[in-house]
Amino acid sequence: MSAAAHVPSSPVAHSARLSGPVSHDSLVVSMGPQHPSTHGVLRVVLELDGEYILQAEPVLGYIHRMHEWMGQNRTCHKFLPNMGRVDYLHALAWNWAFVGAVEKLAGIEVPRRAEFIRVITCELNRINSHLLWWGAYLLDLGAFTPIMYAFEDREEIMDLLMRVTGSRLTYCYYTFGGVTADIDEGFAAQARRIVSRLRGRLPMFRDFVTDNAILRARCEGVGHLTPDMARAYGATGPVLRGSGVAYDTRRAEPYSVYPELDFAIPTSDVGDCMARYLVRMAELEQSLNIVEQALDMLPEGQHIHPLAPRMVTLPKGETSFAVEAARGKAVIRLRGDGGPNPYRVKLRAPSFSNLSLFPALAKGTLLADAVAILGSLDLVIPEIDR
Amino acid sequence: MSLDTPLLSLLLGLAAILAFAGANGIVLVWVERKVAGRCQRRPGPLHVGPYGLLQPLADALKLISKQLITPRRSDRLLYWGAPLLSFMPVPICFLPLPFLPEMATVRLNLGLILILSFIGLNSISLCLAGLGSNNKWSLLGAARAIAQTVSFEIPLLLAALTAVFMAGSMDLHEVMAAQGPWPWQWFGFMNPLALLLFLISAVAETNRAPFDLPEAESELTAGFHTEYSGMGFGIFFLAEYAYILIICGVAAALFLGGQQGPVAPGPWWFLAKMYALVLLVIQLRWTLPRVRFDQLLNLCWRWMTPAALLNILATMLVMLALKGA
Numbered sequence: 266m267s268a269a270a271h272v273p274s275s276p277v278a279h280s281a282r283l284s285g286p287v288s289h290d291s292l293v294v295s296m297g298p299q300h301p302s303t304h305g306v307l308r309v310v311l312e313l314d315g316e317y318i319l320q321a322e323p324v325l326g327y328i329h330r331m332h333e334w335m336g337q338n339r340t341c342h343k344f345l346p347n348m349g350r351v352d353y354l355h356a357l358a359w360n361w362a363f364v365g366a367v368e369k370l371a372g373i374e375v376p377r378r379a380e381f382i383r384v385i386t387c388e389l390n391r392i393n394s395h396l397l398w399w400g401a402y403l404l405d406l407g408a409f410t411p412i413m414y415a416f417e418d419r420e421e422i423m424d425l426l427m428r429v430t431g432s433r434l435t436y437c438y439y440t441f442g443g444v445t446a447d448i449d450e451g452f453a454a455q456a457r458r459i460v461s462r463l464r465g466r467l468p469m470f471r472d473f474v475t476d477n478a479i480l481r482a483r484c485e486g487v488g489h490l491t492p493d494m495a496r497a498y499g500a501t502g503p504v505l506r507g508s509g510v511a512y513d514t515r516r517a518e519p520y521s522v523y524p525e526l527d528f529a530i531p532t533s534d535v536g537d538c539m540a541r542y543l544v545r546m547a548e549l550e551q552s553l554n555i556v557e558q559a560l561d562m563l564p565e566g567q568h569i570h571p572l573a574p575r576m577v578t579l580p581k582g583e584t585s586f587a588v589e590a591a592r593g594k595a596v597i598r599l600r601g602d603g604g605p606n607p608y609r610v611k612l613r614a615p616s617f618s619n620l621s622l623f624p625a626l627a628k629g630t631l632l633a634d635a636v637a638i639l640g641s642l643d644l645v646i647p648e649i650d651r
Numbered sequence: 652m653s654l655d656t657p658l659l660s661l662l663l664g665l666a667a668i669l670a671f672a673g674a675n676g677i678v679l680v681w682v683e684r685k686v687a688g689r690c691q692r693r694p695g696p697l698h699v700g701p702y703g704l705l706q707p708l709a710d711a712l713k714l715i716s717k718q719l720i721t722p723r724r725s726d727r728l729l730y731w732g733a734p735l736l737s738f739m740p741v742p743i744c745f746l747p748l749p750f751l752p753e754m755a756t757v758r759l760n761l762g763l764i765l766i767l768s769f770i771g772l773n774s775i776s777l778c779l780a781g782l783g784s785n786n787k788w789s790l791l792g793a794a795r796a797i798a799q800t801v802s803f804e805i806p807l808l809l810a811a812l813t814a815v816f817m818a819g820s821m822d823l824h825e826v827m828a829a830q831g832p833w834p835w836q837w838f839g840f841m842n843p844l845a846l847l848l849f850l851i852s853a854v855a856e857t858n859r860a861p862f863d864l865p866e867a868e869s870e871l872t873a874g875f876h877t878e879y880s881g882m883g884f885g886i887f888f889l890a891e892y893a894y895i896l897i898i899c900g901v902a903a904a905l906f907l908g909g910q911q912g913p914v915a916p917g918p919w920w921f922l923a924k925m926y927a928l929v930l931l932v933i934q935l936r937w938t939l940p941r942v943r944f945d946q947l948l949n950l951c952w953r954w955m956t957p958a959a960l961l962n963i964l965a966t967m968l969v970m971l972a973l974k975g976a
Contacts, residue, residue: 301872302869409687482946483941
């Protein structure tokens with residue numbers, strides 16, 4: 266037995282993480298870093314009165330991997346694989362953000378075919394991410410089965426993306442001046458099959474899950490977020506759109522060939538967990554539309570620019586490039602100093618801003634609601650810690 | 652040696668019940684995994700034995716061989732007493748269940764009361780487990796367990812009472828005998844509201860999804876049994892399955908005619924009905940999300956308890972009218 270066994274527990278030691286004063290008779294619990302519904306190593310310190318949450322405070326740093334520091338210490342090509350590990354569920358968005366920033370700063374051209382391939386693969390990856398979120402969210406709410414159905418569809422998309430990217434999760438597929446491998450007829454045909462199959466599955470998901478009375482009762486009116494508050498906290502993505510703000514980086518700061526594609530920005534004015542849920546489900550359909558359109562419009566040509574540099578040298582200057590990731594606006598701010606290594610890489614991760622909403626949203630709710638709210642923010646913890 | 656010796660027959664009966672409860676636990680683990688698999692479009696256990704039938708044995712072996720860990724500064728007596736207390740009422744609850752026409756281990760004129768009162772002990776064991784674990788999540792689970800069981804015992808009892816009124820007895824054999832062989836002669840079909848209320852309360856009483864709030868994995872990690880390892884957890888698990896079986900057996904006897912059936916009435920009808928209800932309970936777990944705590948209590952106090960009371964009143968009036976006619 267260690268000596269620590271005899272030290273009486275002091276509430277002050279546990280509440281050091283909470284900024285507000287802790288009531289004498291409340292319970293301070295640490296949700297995470299090992300907890301089934303923090304999905305990774307997020308830790309939230311909660312002060313509870315019974316099951317009501319008096320204050321909640323996220324604690325970060327359990328998966329800090331110094332991406333930004335690594336970016337300053339290696340060439341752009343060597344740093345690129347890191348991008349697949351920032352948001353491992355929508356890896357291609359971060360691939361794109363970094364590749365886009367470097368291309369913008371170094372003036373590297375991208376062939377039109379490559380832009381379409383990027384759109385197709387990025388949207389497939391977004392579908393993957395939303396499907397996983399859907400399954401995991403239902404798991405948070407205590408339904409064990411939907412995630413199996415989500416994984417069934419997700420598996421097919423992963424198999425498809427594996428054909429061109431070579432990996433299943435942490436993709437490193439885009440490169441400066443294009444993509445590393447061209448897609449073939451087989452890929453296009455399989456992608457179309459997946460799109461039509463998913464179109465048939467989404468109504469089933471709606472009938473069996475979205476319209477379930479218990480799910481509605483758990484999500485409606487819970488975690489209400491006003492548009493002003495969402496803006497004030499810098500929320501982006503489905504969290505912002507669930508509060509009625511039609512802000513989508515693909516439209517607000519158009520990049521690649523998105524202006525040529527026809528898709529809607531699903532929003533909901535309600536602002537509760539159900540609104541965020543419905544926005545993501547609607548986005549699945551929009552992404553399916555985008556994939557189909559991009560496949561139809563896919564031009565012939567090269568998948569990588571013939572003059573794409575083997576070794577990128579960043580000129581002096583600074584730029585930033587934003588993409589719409591599954592969780593919101595992912596931005597890379599890049600500064601070059603004329604050398605092969607970036608002078609500074611700054612990652613703006615949507616999950617970080619979205620998480621900052623949690624203490625305000627969770628205050629005064631029940632523990633079960635807090636789990637529902639945390640899930641509806643769709644956080645990826647490595648992205649928060651960078 | 653004659654089997655008539657009361658002590659011997661009681662001992663044999665208890666041994667048989669314990670074997671039945673244990674074997675059922677093992678079979679139900681397999682059934683649960685298979686049903687979960689089918690619900691989720693996967694085969695479930697396949698490789699250990701034919702159709703994965705030996706998988707539960709492997710599970711049991713794993714649970715038995717695991718180290719039993721007592722959390723630091725936990726209350727050892729409560730902590731290890733809780734799983735035992737959770738399983739102890741099981742044999743008693745099985746005693747009055749009418750498996751065979753004339754051979755229940757003990758035939759009591761208050762059999763139903765005996766079962767329902769001893770099932771109530773389970774919530775005390777969950778409370779002790781949560782208190783003794785020295786874990787905040789367990790404590791929250793224990794609080795939930797108590798509130799949930801105390802609430803849902805009322806509609807459960809009221810719904811059972813409806814069938815008792817209709818039969819005029821608390822002996823499960825007589826309740827069974829008061830129903831006819833055909834489905835429309837069963838109390839559950841004459842009074843479907845009572846059956847529905849009983850089943851919902853039964854799921855809540857046995858802490859099964861969508862009412863599995865005391866363990867609520869995604870909220871309380873594992874609730875009251877967060878700290879238990881090996882057989883400490885295994886006994887809770889076994890007791891949970893035993894209670895599901897008991898309460899489904901009670902439902903089959905009260906509302907579905909028990910051993911009565913259109914052809915060849917006998918214990919197989921009772922078993923078939925009991926297991927059909929168990930399958931329903933298992934299927935529910937893999938189909939529905941979990942309700943929130945306040946919703947659960949609202950459901951009980953706002954809807955089910957008044958409905959059960961009104962149902963009893965209506966049943967009594969109908970019975971009076973029939974008697975008068």
